[in-house]
Each structure stands twice: as C-alpha cells, then as structure tokens.
Amino acid sequence: MKFRLTATVAASALLLGLAPAAFADNAPAPAAAIQAQQGVVVPPLGFTRRVLPNGLEVYSARDTNTSNVTVQVWYKVGSKDDPAGRSGFAHLFEHLMFKATKNLPSESFDRLTEDVGGGNNAFTADDVTAYHETIPANHLQRLLFAEADRMGSLVVDEPTFISERDVVKEEYRQRILASPYGRLFGLFLPETIYKDSPYRRPGIGSIEELEASSLDDVRRFHATYYRPDNAYLIVAGNFDQAQLDRWVDQYFTPLKNPTTPIPANNVVEPEPTGPKTVTYYAPNVPLPTAVIAWPAVKYADADRPALEVLDGILSTGESSRLYRSLVYDKQIATSIGSNPDFAQQAGNLAAYSIMADGHTAEEGVAALNEEIAKLRDQPVTAAELSEAQNELVADALRSRETVEGRAQTLGFSLINTGGAAAADQEVARIQAVTIADVQRVARKYLTPQRQSTILYLASDAANPPSVARTNVDAPVKVADLAPAGAPVTLLPEGQRAALPQPGAEVAPATPAVSEFRLANGLRVLVAPTNGLPLISARLNINAGTATDPSDKAGVATLTSALLTQGTKTKSAPEIATQIEQLGAVIGASAGSDFSSVYANAPANAFGQTVALMADLVKNPAFDGEELERQQAQTLDGLRVSLSQPGPVARLAAARVIYGAAPYGAPGSGTVESVPTITTADVAAFHAARYRPANATLVFSGDITPAAARELAQQAFGDWTAPGAAPAAVANPAGAALPPRVVVINQPGAGQAAVFAAIRGVSRTDADYFPLTVGNTLLGGGFSSRLNQEIRIKRGLSYGAGSSLGVRADSGLFTAGTQTKNETASEVADLILEEVGKLGATRATEADLAPRRATLIGGFGDSLETVDGLGSLVAGLAQYDLPMTELAAYAGRVRAVTPEQVQAAFANHLPINRASLVIVGDGSLFLDALRAKHPNVEVINIDDLNLNSATLK
Structure with a gap:
C-alpha cells in the first residue's frame, strides 16, 4: 500500500492504482511466527499442501474465527501469454x-456467490489469471463443484463471446480513453520500458x-491453459479439513490434462543499450506528467527486497523524499x-x-x-530505513x-516463485535490508544509462494524440494453441449433474x-x-460539508485536510514522519453531515498513534502556508476530476x-470558492464544530474496554471547546425541486456518464431497510437488474x-453507468425503465431472497476487519441509532x-421525480x-x- 497519510484533499482524484505485491523463493516455510521490528507478530499463513494425480496443487488453511x-x-x-495479434486475450477470457x-447456466457464479451473501471476482495480470469467491462457509461444496466444472467444461457460444467482447471494449474506453492518465499508465509506460518482453503489451x-x-481462438485458449496441472486451488476459512479433501477429490481428480504441451514463454529482457526519452500526447490531459523508469528485477531476485x-x-x-521535495517544498x-x-x-520501477x-x-x-x-x-538515513521497513511490516x-x-497473499507467492514460502519470509527479508543495500541497488539499477524518460502532455492541433x-x-502464436476439440454445450436440465445443497449456516458473530x-x-x-494485533480508532464529529458557509464550499474538507498538516508543536513533515515510523495510518475527511478522523495501527504502536491523533484534533496550527498548499x-x-465524465456527472x-x-x-x-477560504475560516469552523460533546470515538480490534477507557482518557480527557456549539443546519436538503434533463457537453470525451437522480430519504426513515433491499436488487452487484440489462444482456457498459x-x-439516490457516447440515450432509457419497475411492479420472493443474502453477506465481510467493524459502529452512532442494531441487522434485512x-419505491423514488444528467460528447x-x-x-x-443551482 502506498500513501499512508490520506488527508490530502486531492488524493482521491489523482492517485493511480499500483501493482499488487508478489513473493520470493520456494524455501521451506518457517515453523514459528515472524517477529516484526516493532514487536508485532505477523503469523505464518499456515496453509497445507497436497497434489492431486492430475497435477493440481491444493492449498488449504482452516480458520474458525470467521x-x-x-x-x-x-x-x-x-x-504475457496473449498470442501475437491477440493482445488482451487473457483478460477477455477472464x-x-x-x-x-x-x-x-450462464451467470451461475453470481447465483452461487452474490445471491447467497458472498462475492466473486477475477483479475488478469502479466503472469496469472485468478478467480476468487468468498462465501458463507456452508456453500463451500457448491463452489468447489462450480470451479471444477468451469475448469473442465466451459461453454462459450458466439452470442456470449460477442457480448463479452463488447463489455471489454467498454472497459477499455472507461479505463484507458475516459481517464486522463489511462493511456499513459495503461499503454505508453509498458511499451516504453520493455523492449522484447511480452510485458510491453497492455493487459x-x-x-x-x-x-x-x-x-x-477462445476455445483453443481454454484448451491450452485451463488445465489442472497449470493451476493452484486455494481454500481458506471455516471448514472441516477431511471433508474438504473428499470434496476436492470428488470434483477435481477426474479432470484430465490435454496431451499438448503449454507453449514456451520465457523471454529474457535485454539490458538497455542507452537512455531513451519520449513524449506522448493525449486528449483530455489536465496536468502534464513526468515519468522516469528503469527495468529492474523479477520478484524472486535477491535484490528485490532492497528495491x-x-x-x-x-x-x-x-x-x-518525492513528496517532501516536489509536492511540499518546491510545490511543483x-x-x-x-x-x-x-x-x-x-x-521495473517507475517514478512519476x-x-x-x-x-x-x-x-x-x-x-x-x-x-x-x-x-x-548518498546513503539513506537510519530513520528512513526504519520507516520504510515498519510500513511494509504493517502492510503485511x-x-x-x-x-x-x-x-491472495499465498497465490501471488505461488505464481511468482512457484512456492508458498516466500510470503512467510517476506517480513524477515525486508527487515534484513541495510542502508548499504539501498544505495547498492540504486547504483546498480537506477542509472541514467538504463533510464526511460516520458513526458505526457495534452494534444493539440500541432501535436495530435499519440497512438499506442x-x-x-x-512469443506465443495462435498456431501454438491446442486444438479446440468438440464444443461444449449446456446439458439439458434433466441431464446436468446435481448442484450440491448448502450445509448448515454459520452465522456471523457481532461483538x-x-x-x-x-x-x-x-x-x-x-x-x-479476537484476531490479528491491529486496532482502529474513528472519531466522528457532527459537522460536515453541509455546514460550510454558503459562499465558501470546501471549508469543512479543508479543515479536515489541515489537521494532519501541523499542530502547535509539530510541523507537517514531523507528523508524517511519526505516522510512518509507527507503521500507522492516520487521516481525516469530511462528508455531507459528519467529519471523521481515523487511525489504524499495530497493537503495540496504537497508544502512540491515538496520542498523535488526539494532538491533531485538539491542537491544529492552521498555518497559512499549509493552507495555500x-x-x-x-x-x-x-482540474483532474472535471476532466472526467463520471465525477462531473456526480x-x-x-x-x-x-x-x-x-x-x-x-x-x-469549487475552483472559485477554494481560493477564497482563509485560515480564519477553517479556524472558526474547527473552534465551533470540533468539540467533545459533538463527537463520538469508536475503538475496534485487539483492545479491551478497560484499555480503551484508559487510552481515551489519556488522549482526549483534556479536550475542551469554549462557548456554546452552533445550532445544526436546518433542512440541509432544502425544498424538493422539479426534475431536469441536463447534458454537459464534453467534446472528445472517451465515454459518456449517464446518471438518473432522485431526492431520496434519510438514514432514519422507516423505509430505510425496504429501500436498501430494493436498491440492492436494482443496482447492488453484478447480478443486479441494472447490470443485467446494460452490461450482461447488451454489452453497453463495463x-x-x-x-x-x-x-x-433527504439523501441523493442515483443510478448510473458509463457507456460509449453513441449509446448514451439508449442507456438512459434503460436506467429509467429499471428504476420505475420497482415502484410499479411487485418483486417476487425469489427476486428478494438473494438480495437479502447479499446484504447480510456484505455485513459479515465488514466484521472481518477492524476498520470495517469500526465503520459499522460509527455509522450507527452518527445517526443516534442504538448499538443493538448491530446484532439486529440481519433480522431487519430478512x-x-x-x-x-414496492411501496417504498413508489412513495419515495417514483420515476416521475427523476432527473437525468449525462456528461459526454453531445x-x-x-x-x-x-x-x-x-x-x-x-x-x-x-x-x-x-x-450555481442552475449549473450555469
């Protein structure tokens, strides 16, 4: 994880996704838990391994705490295995x-996961395509049956192939064309860094x-790569090991491997022959970008931990160093x-x-x-080395x-090293890195002769958009793929193997x-x-952006952002350094009704973390230079947000x-209001709104009530606020307005964002749970009605x-998506039609049962992490709901x-009150x-x- 300090206002608009960590060699796993530098114990993964006769490697780990x-x-x-002329093929096949x-039948994986309260997804990377489901434990047998069935007998017909290919095109438009930096990081960066490696092609x-x-091509690709001896099966959670082994033998052992070999694909990337500099141009680039990059090492290399x-x-x-120099000091x-x-x-290693x-x-x-x-x-300092190591340990x-x-940690280790041990060795290897190691790898790999330099600029009449x-x-050619064999078809219903029935339910426990x-x-x-030694704290203040002065939108957000940028005794750099030395996360944000300051840290560093968090809340400096930054x-x-159709539409x-x-x-x-905000504005907001009687502090994780009381008293017991609290803002939603149809014309936009919006309800409304269940049916998850109609049936959206x-x-109900510009009107009709159906026709019990399970399953997932649990508790406190609602949630949904x-949607969200907002190339x-x-x-x-209320 990058960017531990998350208070910067612009972060969500600017930060880009980073590649997930991988793992090292295949040495034996350590028997004992790893002792982290700060004294935090990072337990070993604890998976057992068996290999089936067909070569499938099976890893399992039992955990009865979930x-x-x-x-x-x-x-x-x-x-990397995409055949020549077929880039994107592994991802399409996913x-x-x-x-x-x-x-x-088609879409069964959503029925078997989302519809029972779980979830499923997949991802494609350079070296792997991984499919993962998390479900209530009593559905394990059904998922094993399903995974074995799609490994051995996938059905792909022409209509399905064309539809999913259209979906991938929309994904391309959304991720690459509609994003201002999509082309840079998705297309141009890999093709510049690599010369011969198939990693140079976009996934x-x-x-x-x-x-x-x-x-x-699709059928041949499946026959070539989707085989037992080319896969790892990983199962973790609440199960009986002997029963799991029997199910795995029953469903996976009969699968056969094809006689054809897997095509060889092991290109050795040559050393760069010299530096290169290239300039790329693209439409809709609001801010220029610089990138420098070097080829580095594969994951199993001994120099990887130092890098x-x-x-x-x-x-x-x-x-x-980059933040302090470029963002904080030079402000360039x-x-x-x-x-x-x-x-x-x-x-590779790329800095941007x-x-x-x-x-x-x-x-x-x-x-x-x-x-x-x-x-x-120059050697790095001992403090810098320690900070980086502590952060990596905390992330582990x-x-x-x-x-x-x-x-997933195990899976990345297996893919990148062929073994499981690297994941358990990761912490020790990071801790073994020395100051000399860091300088040595910098001198070895980050040299001017090996460097690629990229300038990414807005295209114009003189500089048309660059073409990838x-x-x-x-290395792999279409001709290298195995023969497709006889097409597989869905058997008639009476001839299909019976889907196993779920076992006894394992109910989620609420503390x-x-x-x-x-x-x-x-x-x-x-x-x-009772879990890992992690603790979360969340301080919610009953004041959000709705309490901003009418002519100064952004005061609440800037106030929360400035909390981490200096106190009466600590500068912003000192605060950042202390957070990172602790391996902690501390941040602040402002929502519509509430502001929040949050922290997460290993248990042994949590006391210091809460003390720092309290100092930020009680003693902010609100320095003028920090405000300007x-x-x-x-x-x-x-500027970045307003260049993208989705954020503009919202x-x-x-x-x-x-x-x-x-x-x-x-x-x-807004670009007009932000420059007018002064230190006096944020100081006044803080003095009036940030006060103990107006706040709730939530602790969750590895902490007892007695320890929490002591910590709270030490950190916040002396917190006072002068004067009386200002009155709450009355009726922040204002009067109901007539519906509008608004198009914001953005010539050349890579996609159109299409949103239907209706004035909704408050969290305490009596119809909250019926609306929540109905909204989940409408647009909550892959198997929702909106996604079925727009993506699955028509391929019009990602x-x-x-x-x-x-x-x-009154809240803001929205239903929307992004689609190619040419189909924006069609998609708008589909959205309005589906929203209207919920109030006009009665859903069946068969419709709602899986939606209830989806909500209850998501609730159970939140309970697995200390931050998720803390957010649930804080959410109840924000709206003065009793804590008994935590245990009552599943019953209320059922x-x-x-x-x-039907009554709730007809009453609160009728389609005749809907407005349309479309942003794209009109x-x-x-x-x-x-x-x-x-x-x-x-x-x-x-x-x-x-x-302006009129947007004009």
Missing part, C-alpha cells in the same frame, strides 16, 4: 469464464486486436508516486510526477532525477486480516459494544475482536437535486449500479417483504436524447458553474 470461506483458482496464464458450463489489449479474435525498501523511502507517504507537483512492479520474468498547474513536465523530470541521484550518491499484517487476503503500438510480436462517556461529554464506543492541491484535484447531479441548498454544493469546493445515498436529511419494497447522442426529452438543457463543459 463464518466465511474463500475459494480461489490461480491459473498460470496471464497477458470475462468468459463467468458464463456457462456443461452443468451450470487490456486494444479494440483492434479484440475485434480480430474469434470464437475458435521495495528503496521505493518506500522514495514515495510512500508524506514523509517520503500535485501528486507523486513510484510503482515497483516485480513480476515472474522481469520487473503529475505536475501542479503552471509547471512543466520538464521541471518534473529534473526534480525526479535530482532525487534519484541522491539515492545513488493488514493484508492478512481476512481469509481472502491471506489466500499494436501488432506487436509475441458486544461497550459504551461510556468522558467527563467532557465525549461518547466512546468499544468493539473488541492544500488549496493548490485541491484546485489541481478539481457533482452536477447534486446541484440538480438540491439546487442552492447546502447538500447541493460540492463538498470539495458495469452499472445504483446508490441509495442516505444522509441525515424481514423486508416484496410489498414493502454531438454523438443529443439528437436521440432530444427526441425523447425535448426539454433537455445543454451546458458546455467550459461554461459549467458548480457554484
């Missing part, structure tokens, strides 16, 4: 694996090569990062800087090179909180929540657990529903969903009837939209005014 079980199948095939088998492929694929530590020193958190960048990508055959407004990519390159040179020329602990996380390389050769108050009025709640970062974050929808009322204003502020959006006053759902859909909505309002993106 009511869940995870089933994961990791296939040793990834995007989608197809969720369709029919000879015994299971998502290209629309042209997706179009070139055929149904026969991981180096990366932590370079860019992890606000005490990192709004976001920095580095990406250590160490895979099975090769690796998204520049602040008014600064150039060339400045970014110079500043990045300056910091890299320091790593080569957090990654093992859930059975799913532990199984296609038709890149690859007893203790409660007390300090003398100053602070309410304290304690939810203890946060304002600049916020404005840059807004901001506009709030104005359309709430108008000039407090809920209508953007919580992050995913569609809805949100009830409850607040203290009690919802079809009649209640030239491609406005005519079709006007034919159905002649009252459409069109606002050009350059004329959009989020300060």
Whole structure:
C-alpha cells in the first residue's frame, strides 16, 4: 500500500492504482511466527499442501474465527501469454469464464456467490489469471463443484463471446480513453520500458486486436491453459479439513490434462543499450506528467527486497523524499508516486510526477532525477530505513486480516516463485535490508544509462494524440494453441449433474459494544475482536460539508485536510514522519453531515498513534502556508476530476437535486470558492464544530474496554471547546425541486456518464431497510437488474449500479453507468425503465431472497476487519441509532417483504421525480436524447458553474 497519510484533499482524484505485491523463493516455510521490528507478530499463513494425480496443487488453511470461506483458482496464464495479434486475450477470457458450463447456466457464479451473501471476482495480470469467491462457509461444496466444472467444461457460444467482447471494449474506453492518465499508465509506460518482453503489451489489449479474435481462438485458449496441472486451488476459512479433501477429490481428480504441451514463454529482457526519452500526447490531459523508469528485477531476485525498501523511502507517504521535495517544498507537483512492479520474468520501477498547474513536465523530470541521484550518491538515513521497513511490516499484517487476503497473499507467492514460502519470509527479508543495500541497488539499477524518460502532455492541433503500438510480436502464436476439440454445450436440465445443497449456516458473530462517556461529554464506543494485533480508532464529529458557509464550499474538507498538516508543536513533515515510523495510518475527511478522523495501527504502536491523533484534533496550527498548499492541491484535484465524465456527472447531479441548498454544493469546493477560504475560516469552523460533546470515538480490534477507557482518557480527557456549539443546519436538503434533463457537453470525451437522480430519504426513515433491499436488487452487484440489462444482456457498459445515498436529511439516490457516447440515450432509457419497475411492479420472493443474502453477506465481510467493524459502529452512532442494531441487522434485512419494497419505491423514488444528467460528447447522442426529452438543457463543459443551482 502506498500513501499512508490520506488527508490530502486531492488524493482521491489523482492517485493511480499500483501493482499488487508478489513473493520470493520456494524455501521451506518457517515453523514459528515472524517477529516484526516493532514487536508485532505477523503469523505464518499456515496453509497445507497436497497434489492431486492430475497435477493440481491444493492449498488449504482452516480458520474458525470467521463464518466465511474463500475459494480461489490461480491459473498460470496471464497477458504475457496473449498470442501475437491477440493482445488482451487473457483478460477477455477472464470475462468468459463467468458464463456457462456443461452443468451450470450462464451467470451461475453470481447465483452461487452474490445471491447467497458472498462475492466473486477475477483479475488478469502479466503472469496469472485468478478467480476468487468468498462465501458463507456452508456453500463451500457448491463452489468447489462450480470451479471444477468451469475448469473442465466451459461453454462459450458466439452470442456470449460477442457480448463479452463488447463489455471489454467498454472497459477499455472507461479505463484507458475516459481517464486522463489511462493511456499513459495503461499503454505508453509498458511499451516504453520493455523492449522484447511480452510485458510491453497492455493487459487490456486494444479494440483492434479484440475485434480480430474469434470464437475458435477462445476455445483453443481454454484448451491450452485451463488445465489442472497449470493451476493452484486455494481454500481458506471455516471448514472441516477431511471433508474438504473428499470434496476436492470428488470434483477435481477426474479432470484430465490435454496431451499438448503449454507453449514456451520465457523471454529474457535485454539490458538497455542507452537512455531513451519520449513524449506522448493525449486528449483530455489536465496536468502534464513526468515519468522516469528503469527495468529492474523479477520478484524472486535477491535484490528485490532492497528495491521495495528503496521505493518506500522514495514515495510512500508524506514523509517520503518525492513528496517532501516536489509536492511540499518546491510545490511543483500535485501528486507523486513510484510503482515497483516485480513480476515472474522481469520487473521495473517507475517514478512519476503529475505536475501542479503552471509547471512543466520538464521541471518534473529534473526534480525526479535530482532525487534519484541522491539515492545513488548518498546513503539513506537510519530513520528512513526504519520507516520504510515498519510500513511494509504493517502492510503485511493488514493484508492478512481476512481469509481472502491471506489466500491472495499465498497465490501471488505461488505464481511468482512457484512456492508458498516466500510470503512467510517476506517480513524477515525486508527487515534484513541495510542502508548499504539501498544505495547498492540504486547504483546498480537506477542509472541514467538504463533510464526511460516520458513526458505526457495534452494534444493539440500541432501535436495530435499519440497512438499506442499494436501488432506487436509475441512469443506465443495462435498456431501454438491446442486444438479446440468438440464444443461444449449446456446439458439439458434433466441431464446436468446435481448442484450440491448448502450445509448448515454459520452465522456471523457481532461483538458486544461497550459504551461510556468522558467527563467532557465525549461518547466512546468499544468493539473488541479476537484476531490479528491491529486496532482502529474513528472519531466522528457532527459537522460536515453541509455546514460550510454558503459562499465558501470546501471549508469543512479543508479543515479536515489541515489537521494532519501541523499542530502547535509539530510541523507537517514531523507528523508524517511519526505516522510512518509507527507503521500507522492516520487521516481525516469530511462528508455531507459528519467529519471523521481515523487511525489504524499495530497493537503495540496504537497508544502512540491515538496520542498523535488526539494532538491533531485538539491542537491544529492552521498555518497559512499549509493552507495555500492544500488549496493548490485541491484546485489541481478539481482540474483532474472535471476532466472526467463520471465525477462531473456526480457533482452536477447534486446541484440538480438540491439546487442552492447546502447538500447541493460540492463538498470539495469549487475552483472559485477554494481560493477564497482563509485560515480564519477553517479556524472558526474547527473552534465551533470540533468539540467533545459533538463527537463520538469508536475503538475496534485487539483492545479491551478497560484499555480503551484508559487510552481515551489519556488522549482526549483534556479536550475542551469554549462557548456554546452552533445550532445544526436546518433542512440541509432544502425544498424538493422539479426534475431536469441536463447534458454537459464534453467534446472528445472517451465515454459518456449517464446518471438518473432522485431526492431520496434519510438514514432514519422507516423505509430505510425496504429501500436498501430494493436498491440492492436494482443496482447492488453484478447480478443486479441494472447490470443485467446494460452490461450482461447488451454489452453497453463495463458495469452499472445504483446508490441509495442516505444522509441525515433527504439523501441523493442515483443510478448510473458509463457507456460509449453513441449509446448514451439508449442507456438512459434503460436506467429509467429499471428504476420505475420497482415502484410499479411487485418483486417476487425469489427476486428478494438473494438480495437479502447479499446484504447480510456484505455485513459479515465488514466484521472481518477492524476498520470495517469500526465503520459499522460509527455509522450507527452518527445517526443516534442504538448499538443493538448491530446484532439486529440481519433480522431487519430478512424481514423486508416484496410489498414493502414496492411501496417504498413508489412513495419515495417514483420515476416521475427523476432527473437525468449525462456528461459526454453531445454531438454523438443529443439528437436521440432530444427526441425523447425535448426539454433537455445543454451546458458546455467550459461554461459549467458548480457554484450555481442552475449549473450555469
């Protein structure tokens, strides 16, 4: 995990996804738990291994502390194995694996997981395609049956193939074309770093090569790679080991391997022959970006741990070298990062800087090179080494909180090293890294001669958009794939193997929540657990963005952001350093009704963490220079957000529903309001709203009520606030407004965002649970009605969903998706139709039963992590709901009837109150939209005014 300090306002708009960690060699696993540097015990994964006669390796670990079980199948095939001319093929095939088998109709995996309270997903990386499900433990046998069936008898027909290929195209448009930095990190970076390795091709492929694929290619790909001797089966959770072994033997042992070999694919990436510099141009790039990158090592290399530590020193958190230099001191960048990508055959390290407004990519390159040179020329300090090591150890602990996380940790180790031991050795190897090791690997790998430099700029008339390389050769050819064999078809219902019945339910256990108050009025709640040595704290203040002054949107958000940027005794860099030395996470944020300060730390560092958290809350400095930094970062974050159709649609929808009322204003502020906010504004907000009698402190995790009381008293017992608290904002949702149809025209947008929005209900409304169950049926999960209609049946989107959006006053219900511009009007009709059905027709009991299970299963998942449990408790406290609601949740969900759902949607969310907000290239859909909505309002993106209730 990167960016431990999460208070920066612009972070959510700017931070980019990072590659997951992998693992090292195949030495024997240690028998004892690993002792971390701070004294925190990181227990070994504890999996047992068996190998079936067909070569399938099975790993299992029993854990009776959970009511869940995870089933994961990791296939040793990834995007590096895409045949020449078929980039994106492994990823396309990942989608197809969720369709029919000879015994299971299409979409059965959603029925077997989401519909019983679990979840399923998959991912494709360079070296692996992994499928993972987490379900209530009594459904284990059914998932083993299903995984074996799709390994041995996948059904792929022409309509399914074409539909899923269209879905992947929409994913490409959303991730690559509609994102301002999608082309840079998804296409241009890998093709620049690598010369011969198949890692140079994008995992998502290209629309042209997706179009070139055929149904026969798909069947041959499955026959080649989806076989027992090319997979790992991982099971973790609450099960009986002997019974698991019998089920695995029953379902997986009969599977046969094909006689054809797996194509060889082990390209050795050559050493760079010299430096290279390239400039790429793309549309919709709001801020220029600089990247410098080097080929590095594969994961199993002995130098990899030192490079991981180096990366932590370079860019992890606000005490990192890149943040301190480029963002904090020089203020030339709004976001920095580095990406250590160490895979099975090769690796790379890339550092990037998204520049602040008014600064150039060339400045970014110079500043990045300056910091890299320091790593080569001078030893890092002992404090920097310790910080990076502590952060990596704490991350290892957090990654093992859930059975799913532990199984994934094992899976990455198996894929990257061929063995399980590397995961358990990871902490010791990180701790063994020395100052000399960090300088040595910097000098060996991060040299100017090995460096690629990328400047990423906005295209214009003189510099048209750069085109990614296609038709890149690859080691595997289509001709190398195994014969497809006879097509598999879904058997008639009477001939299918019977799906096993679920076993006895294992109910999730909710902890007893203790409660007390300090003398100053602070309410304290304690939810203890018996798990890993991790503790979470969450302080919720009853004041959010709805309490911003009417002409200064963003005050609450900037106030929360500035808490971590200096106290009366500590500077912002000192705070960041202390957080990272503790291996902790501390951050703050502001929602519509509440502000929150949160912390998570290993148990032995938690006392110091809470003391620091309290200092941030009680003694913020609100320094003028820090405010200016946060304002600049916020404005840059807004520039990035406003370049993307999805964020623009969400901001506009709030104005359309709430108008000039407090809920209508953007919580992050606007480009006009943010610069007007002063230190006096944030200090006044803090003095008036941040007070103990107006707050609730929640502890969850490895802590007793007695220890929590002592900690709370030590940290917050002296917290006082002068004067009387201001009155709460009355009616922040304002009066109900007539519906509107608004198009925000963004010429050249890679996709259109389509949202239907309706004024909703408060969290305490009597119909909250019927609406929650109905919303889950409508847009909660892959098998929801919206996703079925828009993605699965028509291939018009990568995913569609809805949100009830409850607040203290009337909430903001939204249903939406992103689609290609040409189908925006069609998708708008589909969304409105599905929302309307819930109030017009009665859902069946068969419709609602799986939706209830989905909600209860998600509730159980939240209980597995200390942060998830703390959020549940804090959520009840925010709305003055009794703590008994924690244990009552499942019963309240089960009690919802079809009649209640229909009545609640008809009463609160009728379609005649719905507004439409569409953001995209209007030239491609406005005519079709006007034919159905002649009252459409069109606002050009350059004329959009989020300060105005009319958006103009």
